[in-house]
Amino acid sequence: xxxxxxxxxxxxxxxxxxxxxxxxxxxxxxxxxxxxxxxxxxxxxxxxxxxxxxxxxxxxxxxxxxxxxxxxxxxxxxxxxxxxxxxxxxxxxxxxxxxxxxxxxxxxxxxxxxxxxxxxxxxxxxxxxxxxxxxxxxxxxxxxxxxxxxxxxxxxxxxxxxxxxxxxxxxxxxxxxxxxxxxxxxxxxxxxxxxxxxxxxxxxxxxxxxxxxxxxxxxxxxxxxxxxxxxxxxxxxxxxxxxxxxxxxxxxxxxxxxxxxxxxxxxxxxxxxxxxxxxxxxxxxxxxxxxxxxxxxxxxxxxxxxxxxxxxxxxxxxxxxxxxxxxxxxxxxxxxxxxxxxxxxxxxx
Amino acid sequence: xxxxxxxxxxxxxxxxxxxxxxxxxxxxxxxxxxxxxxxxxxxxxxxxxxxxxxxxxxxxxxxxxxxxxxxxxxxxxxxxxxxxxxxxxxxxxxxxxxxxxxxxxxxxxxxxxxxxxxxxxxxxxxxxxxxxxxxxxxxxxxxxxxxxxxxxxxxxxxxxxxxxxxxxxxxxxxxxxxxxxxxxxxxxxxxxxxxxxxxxxxxxxxxxxxxxxxxxxxxxxxxxxxxxxxxxxxxxxxxxxxxxxxxxxxxxxxxxxxxxxxxxxxxxxxxxxxxxxxxxxxxxxxxxxxxxxxxxxxxxxxxxxxxxxxxxxxxxxxxxxxxxxxxxxxxxxxxxxxxxxxxxxxxxxxxxxxxxxxxxxxxxxxxxxxxxxxxxxxxxxxxxxxxxxxxxxxxxxxxxxxxxxxxxxxxxxxxxxxxxxxxxxxxxxxxxxxxxxxxxxxxxxxxxxxxxxxxxxxxxxxxxxxxxxxxxxxxxxxxxxxxxxxxxxxxxxxxxxxxxxxxxxxxxxxxxxxxxxxxxxxxxxxxxxxxxxxxxxxxxx
Ligand code: HEM
Ligand code: FES
Numbered sequence: 088x089x090x091x092x093x094x095x096x097x098x099x100x101x102x103x104x105x106x107x108x109x110x111x112x113x114x115x116x117x118x119x120x121x122x123x124x125x126x127x128x129x130x131x132x133x134x135x136x137x138x139x140x141x142x143x144x145x146x147x148x149x150x151x152x153x154x155x156x157x158x159x160x161x162x163x164x165x166x167x168x169x170x171x172x173x174x175x176x177x178x179x180x181x182x183x184x185x186x187x188x189x190x191x192x193x194x195x196x197x198x199x200x201x202x203x204x205x206x207x208x209x210x211x212x213x214x215x216x217x218x219x220x221x222x223x224x225x226x227x228x229x230x231x232x233x234x235x236x237x238x239x240x241x242x243x244x245x246x247x248x249x250x251x252x253x254x255x256x257x258x259x260x261x262x263x264x265x266x267x268x269x270x271x272x273x274x275x276x277x278x279x280x281x282x283x284x285x286x287x288x289x290x291x292x293x294x295x296x297x298x299x300x301x302x303x304x305x306x307x308x309x310x311x312x313x314x315x316x317x318x319x320x321x322x323x324x325x326x327x328x329x330x331x332x333x334x335x336x337x338x339x340x341x342x343x344x345x346x347x348x349x350x351x352x353x354x355x356x357x358x359x360x361x362x363x364x365x366x367x368x369x370x371x372x373x374x375x376x377x378x379x380x381x382x383x384x385x386x387x388x389x390x391x392x393x394x395x396x397x398x399x400x401x402x403x404x405x406x407x408x409x410x411x412x413x414x415x416x417x418x419x420x421x422x423x424x425x426x427x428x429x430x431x432x433x434x435x436x
Numbered sequence: 437x438x439x440x441x442x443x444x445x446x447x448x449x450x451x452x453x454x455x456x457x458x459x460x461x462x463x464x465x466x467x468x469x470x471x472x473x474x475x476x477x478x479x480x481x482x483x484x485x486x487x488x489x490x491x492x493x494x495x496x497x498x499x500x501x502x503x504x505x506x507x508x509x510x511x512x513x514x515x516x517x518x519x520x521x522x523x524x525x526x527x528x529x530x531x532x533x534x535x536x537x538x539x540x541x542x543x544x545x546x547x548x549x550x551x552x553x554x555x556x557x558x559x560x561x562x563x564x565x566x567x568x569x570x571x572x573x574x575x576x577x578x579x580x581x582x583x584x585x586x587x588x589x590x591x592x593x594x595x596x597x598x599x600x601x602x603x604x605x606x607x608x609x610x611x612x613x614x615x616x617x618x619x620x621x622x623x624x625x626x627x628x629x630x631x632x633x634x635x636x637x638x639x640x641x642x643x644x645x646x647x648x649x650x651x652x653x654x655x656x657x658x659x660x661x662x663x664x665x666x667x668x669x670x671x672x673x674x675x676x677x678x679x680x681x682x683x684x685x686x687x688x689x690x691x692x693x694x695x696x697x698x699x700x701x702x703x704x705x706x707x708x709x710x711x712x713x714x715x716x717x718x719x720x721x722x723x724x725x726x727x728x729x730x731x732x733x734x735x736x737x738x739x740x741x742x743x744x745x746x747x748x749x750x751x752x753x754x755x756x757x758x759x760x761x762x763x764x765x766x767x768x769x770x771x772x773x774x775x776x777x778x779x780x781x782x783x784x785x786x787x788x789x790x791x792x793x794x795x796x797x798x799x800x801x802x803x804x805x806x807x808x809x810x811x812x813x814x815x816x817x818x819x820x821x822x823x824x825x826x827x828x829x830x831x832x833x834x835x836x837x838x839x840x841x842x843x844x845x846x847x848x849x850x851x852x853x854x855x856x857x858x859x860x861x862x863x864x865x866x867x868x869x870x871x872x873x874x875x876x877x878x879x880x881x882x883x884x885x886x887x888x889x890x891x892x893x894x895x896x897x898x899x900x901x902x903x904x905x906x907x908x909x910x911x912x913x914x915x916x917x918x919x920x921x922x923x924x925x926x927x928x929x930x931x932x933x934x935x936x937x938x939x940x941x942x943x944x945x946x947x948x949x950x951x952x953x954x955x956x957x958x959x960x961x962x963x964x965x966x967x968x969x970x971x972x973x974x975x976x977x
Binding site: 112114115116117118119120121160165166174177178180181182183185188189190191192193194196197198199202203204208211212214216218267270272273274277278292310312318319321323325327328329364365367368370371382383384385386396398399400401402429430431432433434435 | 511538545614617621633636638640684691695705713718732733734735753755757761803834845915964
């Protein structure tokens with residue numbers, strides 16, 4: 088009934104299991120495998136029948152659930168949402184499909200496990216282990232074979248062949264490395280420039296209209312993008328990742344940084360919205376203190392003091408954009424950012 | 437009576453098919469060795485199975501998702517059936533994920549099963565790894581398999597990360613941006629790496645397609661190979677087992693593959709799949725429609741990665757924002773240091789088995805699983821590592837802790853910074869003490885028996901609790917573990933009185949060995965003499 092491996096070690100183990108348990112002298116000796124204790128199903132055919140019915144019932148339930156799955160798929164519309172306590176508003180279809188599939192699968196598993204536990208033999212058997220390492224003769228044979236193979240190849244003797252082969256094998260992957268070159272363009276000075284330039288109007292992100300100084304009230308945070316950047320543009324995401332701007336109005340006397348005041352327009356200051364830590368957009372503004380908070384790792388910048396970092400893991404202040412007003416009274420940029428926006432990098436300097 | 441040809445004609449169809457296959461594949465020899473292979477039973481041995489089954493579930497559901505998912509960042513305007521997003525600009529990737537969720541019948545279920553299975557897969561691997569660690573199942577001959585398992589865990593993290601980045605939603609995009617920022621912090625080559633990964637500037641139009649091939653082919657392919665190798669080695673080494681009567685280092689005791697283990701393990705696959713399907717039915721995961729498509733200038737508050745990436749989040753959140761500007765270059769230590777610690781945290785647990793085997797110098801095979809208390813220093817190290825990991829997980833959710841428990845972010849950040857260094861040490865000391873206490877209790881049980889709960893009054897009025905002596909089985913179980921002696925450096929002078937050179941590493945090893953096995957670092961097992969003395973007379977109180 089068992090493989091050779093098992094039956095070999097059986098007699099000995101059983102002898103200890105049923106034989107002298109009190110090994111003379113050593114109170115901690117291995118008493119050997121205990122005798123098998125029969126389960127109720129092993130001795131009572133009625134109990135075994137009950138288990139059989141339970142297993143069959145589980146398998147039957149699984150079949151019913153699969154029929155339920157198919158029925159749900161056909162019956163429930165994909166967009167129907169209902170309220171089911173305590174799960175809230177859920178898609179009926181998802182709910183029904185998941186439950187029926189889950190029950191169908193679970194019952195197969197439960198049936199199989201119950202079958203194994205109650206009806207299949209639970210006699211524990213030992214199997215011998217064999218050492219993983221090869222015996223010395225095998226090792227000696229392998230080493231001899233290898234030496235012979237190596238000698239026949241002349242690998243050790245003909246050094247010229249060997250060395251040129253190593254050279255060729257070492258060089259050939261370079262082709263693969265070369266092929267990776269076009270994975271991306273080179274950084275060059277791309278990270279130093281954004282779409283902002285002298286004369287570009289500041290466009291309100293929400294209304295898509297150019298901003299006037301009057302649109303900005305003390306205490307509000309406004310987001311802006313450069314004129315000419317449309318959501319439909321192919322490189323919109325890449326451009327906005329650098330050009331996103333936030334504007335606040337601070338009473339000029341509250342601005343502590345001299346340059347900040349110079350670069351502002353009547354207390355309206357424009358800063359890069361991209362956090363200098365690892366690039367999340369900043370979104371929270373505390374009106375009283377003029378602090379802005381990055382929601383990603385809580386870096387906090389003081390917009391009334393050159394946007395310096397006052398808390399969190401960011402390493403440097405947010406870059407400021409120099410702004411003014413054009414002839415028609417709209418806010419405009421007076422140039423690009425003077426330093427790279429976003430996370431720091433080696434060439435940033 | 438019948439001739440051989442007759443016999444062959446009469447053989448049942450199954451046997452004839454098996455004969456056919458045997459003649460070509462040699463299946464009978466294979467089955468002879470394996471069909472009745474013995475597997476030991478213990479609940480903790482099911483953890484590895486959970487991993488294997490969730491991986492299979494992930495592959496099945498993942499293939500289904502590829503039938504509908506479009507790995508493209510081309511911009512489209514949404515006109516699907518989810519009204520709130522209609523008219524919005526989004527990538528095709530997001531659009532097709534919306535399509536899977538709202539227009540493909542059962543699509544949402546499969547998406548949610550895929551994601552839940554990924555979470556369970558990673559959690560399963562973590563706990564499974566800890567099981568192997570705390571029972572010392574990584575010892576010879578299983579070190580290589582420990583590394584395979586560890587690699588699976590690490591690759592699983594990255595497969596998960598690339599997976600949840602695919603829908604190109606606001607949350608995952610934030611995670612990708614985080615990764616870009618981290619790569620950019622690498623000195624000298626960081627900017628180039630980032631440009632090569634994203635095909636230019638972030639986010640560009642390539643990364644979803646690139647992540648896609650990594651997510652569905654490259655990493656799962658490697659993982660499948662590793663998993664097969666892992667299982668072959670489990671089969672080849674045979675399972676470890678806990679010591680017990682009749683269970684020794686030279687055998688494995690349990691039930692045969694056919695039928696018991698096959699039924700239990702096969703059934704367990706369906707149990708795992710069934711539970712995950714029910715979870716996917718009732719608990720939504722990654723509801724991208726509520727999050728919206730990615731925009732580099734927008735963010736949702738409370739952004740959190742999947743749990744297995746949480747510890748890296750913790751690292752980056754609590755690190756002070758150090759930046760050094762020198763000679764026109766920037767060293768972004770505030771991001772680069774966490775990026776370096778991230779693999780170090782993982783490597784710490786991965787290399788432990790090799791350190792332990794160097795300290796013990798033990799070259800023998802070990803097939804008996806240790807009870808964690810019987811290896812106090814190892815157990816303490818493991819708990820210290822988990823503590824370290826958990827501290828970082830807490831750091832990764834510092835904003836959530838702050839809002840839920842009304843604490844200041846500042847307090848939590850400083851707590852994590854200090855705990856990063858201190859908590860593992862405390863955990864180490866506490867765990868070691870607990871282990872030694874448990875060892876003492878085991879020794880007492882062996883010598884004096886177990887407390888029966890029955891109180892007896894002695895003639896002179898004293899109350900004592902009756903201790904029942906243990907039977908031979910229990911005694912064996914509690915004394916079966918081996919105890920090492922600390923390694924000795926040996927005499928510092930040789931037999932000729934010449935000073936012997938003792939290398940630094942030798943000294944270090946002796947010191948560590950004392951810390952592991954020296955006096956006070958393990959409780960000596962009761963000896964037969966002690967036992968005889970106590971049981972042969974006055975011993976019982
Ligand atoms: C270890 C293996 C894997 C892990 C941990 C994993 C994890 C994930 C996760 C967390 C997601 C995000 C799902 C969401 O919420 O939208 C995902 C998406 C996806 N995965 Fe996997 N995955 C694995 C293997 C695979 C394989 C083998 C395939 C295909 C053959 C696959 C195909 C996909 C596809 C097409 C998506 C995008 C569709 C969507 O997001 O709905 N995955 N994966
Ligand atoms: S990205 Fe802003 S704090 Fe990390």
